[in-house]
Amino acid sequence: xxxxxxxxxxxxxxxxxxxxxxxxxxxxxxxxxxxxxxxxxxxxxxxxxxxxxxxxxxxxxxxxxxxxxxxxxxxxxxxxxxxxxxxxxxxxxxxxxxxxxxxxxxxxxxx
Amino acid sequence: xxxxxxxxxxxxxxxxxxxxxxxxxxxxxxxxxxxxxxxxxxxxxxxxxxxxxxxxxxxxxxxxxxxxxxxxxxxxxxxxxxxxxxxxxxxxxxxxxxxxxxxxxxxxxxxxxxxxxxxxxxxxxxxxxxxxxxxxxxxxxxxxxxxxxxxxxxxxxxxxxxxxxxxxxxxxxxxxxxxxxxxxxxxxxxxxxxxxxxxxxxxxxxxxxxxxxxxxxxxxxxxxxxxxxxxxxxxxxxxxxxxxxxxxxxxxxxxxxxxxxxxxxxxxxxxxxxxxxxxxxxxxxxxxxxxxxxxxxxxxxxxxxxxxxxxxxxxxxxxxxxxxxxxxxxxxxxx
Numbered sequence: 001x002x003x004x005x006x007x008x009x010x011x012x013x014x015x016x017x018x019x020x021x022x023x024x025x026x027x028x029x030x031x032x033x034x035x036x037x038x039x040x041x042x043x044x045x046x047x048x049x050x051x052x053x054x055x056x057x058x059x060x061x062x063x064x065x066x067x068x069x070x071x072x073x074x075x076x077x078x079x080x081x082x083x084x085x086x087x088x089x090x091x092x093x094x095x096x097x098x099x100x101x102x103x104x105x106x107x108x109x110x111x
Numbered sequence: 112x113x114x115x116x117x118x119x120x121x122x123x124x125x126x127x128x129x130x131x132x133x134x135x136x137x138x139x140x141x142x143x144x145x146x147x148x149x150x151x152x153x154x155x156x157x158x159x160x161x162x163x164x165x166x167x168x169x170x171x172x173x174x175x176x177x178x179x180x181x182x183x184x185x186x187x188x189x190x191x192x193x194x195x196x197x198x199x200x201x202x203x204x205x206x207x208x209x210x211x212x213x214x215x216x217x218x219x220x221x222x223x224x225x226x227x228x229x230x231x232x233x234x235x236x237x238x239x240x241x242x243x244x245x246x247x248x249x250x251x252x253x254x255x256x257x258x259x260x261x262x263x264x265x266x267x268x269x270x271x272x273x274x275x276x277x278x279x280x281x282x283x284x285x286x287x288x289x290x291x292x293x294x295x296x297x298x299x300x301x302x303x304x305x306x307x308x309x310x311x312x313x314x315x316x317x318x319x320x321x322x323x324x325x326x327x328x329x330x331x332x333x334x335x336x337x338x339x340x341x342x343x344x345x346x347x348x349x350x351x352x353x354x355x356x357x358x359x360x361x362x363x364x365x366x367x368x369x370x371x372x373x374x375x376x377x378x379x380x381x382x383x384x385x386x387x388x389x390x391x392x393x394x395x396x397x398x399x400x401x402x403x404x405x406x407x408x409x410x411x412x413x414x415x416x417x418x419x420x421x422x423x424x425x426x427x428x429x430x431x432x433x434x435x436x437x438x439x440x441x442x443x444x445x446x
Contacts, residue, residue: 011138014340015337015338015339015340016340029383029384029387044140046383047260047261047263047264047379047382047383048260048264048379048380048383049260050256050257050259050260050379051376051379051380053256054253054256054257063140064139064140065137065138065139065140066138066336067135067138067139067330067332067334067336068138068139068140069140069259069260069263072259072334073256073259073260075335075337075341076252076253076255076256076259077252077253077256078252078340078341078342
């Protein structure tokens with residue numbers, strides 16, 4: 001059964017939008033085994049998150065602001081990124097279709 | 112008006128600093144800074160640290176200017192805890208703050224603090240004509256991201272020790288600007304004796320970006336904030352490698368940059384693995400040495416790493432924006 005779409009809100013870190021398939025990441029140390037081209041969803045970024053972010057289609061972080069380390073790195077990479085998205089991990093599941101709106105900071109899940 | 116602040120410079124600077132601190136805390140993640148699991152300042156930023164840094168200041172060993180003045184601001188930021196623990200007098204705190212703020216002031220053409228403003232250093236790199244690479248080049252941006260993340264890993268949250276971002280600088284064209292990412296000191300070998308393999312990198316790398324639109328905002332810690340797609344706006348870029356003997360060479364071969372990126376990925380992985388293996392006490396000790404390394408970079412004198420610094424639990428530096436901003440507001444230290 002298709003889930004009803006959900007809209008989460010955060011702070012946009014990169015002025016770019018994208019749509020893709022979610023990949024929930026709990027441990028960035030496993031970066032070598034994570035599939036590229038997905039929209040990464042995580043709680044926060046450790047320094048090695050860049051190794052996943054540079055292969056990602058987009059990134060969503062549950063904590064942090066536009067000056068957060070994750071946001072700074074996303075801007076360098078040009079990867080669409082929204083931070084401070086409350087309840088992201090409770091809402092987004094692996095394989096969900098996700099749209100990052102780089103203008104509004106909204107994250108559209110499902111639908 | 113006090114004799115130590117006859118031109119009201121210090122008061123004005125501290126006001127700007129306080130505003131910048133609040134702005135950054137509202138937009139950053141100080142409740143979860145890396146290394147994760149170390150929310151306490153403790154001895155890492157305690158009385159022992161500020162006393163050692165003060166020795167350098169007292170001996171007039173601070174450099175006249177530095178390539179990474181934001182490191183001096185961060186050192187002051189993190190010293191607020193140590194001053195309280197040490198029970199310093201107002202005059203002693205003032206002298207410490209003035210020395211660091213004066214160093215920042217002397218190293219920039221713009222004011223000490225940059226609340227949504229410019230952050231221009233005294234000597235921005237001036238690329239030669241043949242240094243420019245037209246258009247956007249992904250490997251250069253990947254290098255900027257990887258070097259930033261690696262500096263963050265090596266220096267924990269105080270990655271300004273290894274990087275500096277500055278600008279915007281004027282260009283010949285209207286509606287354009289240049290911004291620079293400077294990367295230096297990504298080989299702190301004495302800080303990380305556990306790391307056996309270090310990449311061969313230039314002593315310093317400047318990546319100069321020229322964008323097709325003007326205007327940029329920097330926060331207190333020189334984080335650039337773009338409200339446009341910076342990749343799409345890149346007209347051209349230059350990569351300048353500085354050697355230890357003072358030569359500056361343009362890098363036009365992006366396979367060289369790709370090699371740096373591979374090397375940084377490896378170094379980053381090794382450092383993160385090392386930190387993950389460290390318990391809280393070891394991380395506190397390492398953070399203490401990171402701060403001493405920062406102070407050494409600002410001075411003519413090398414501060415010996417503590418290695419076995421006494422470790423105390425310290426106080427938590429978590430909380431709301433109001434709590435954190437008040438904690439790091441240096442005006443309360445000199446009131």
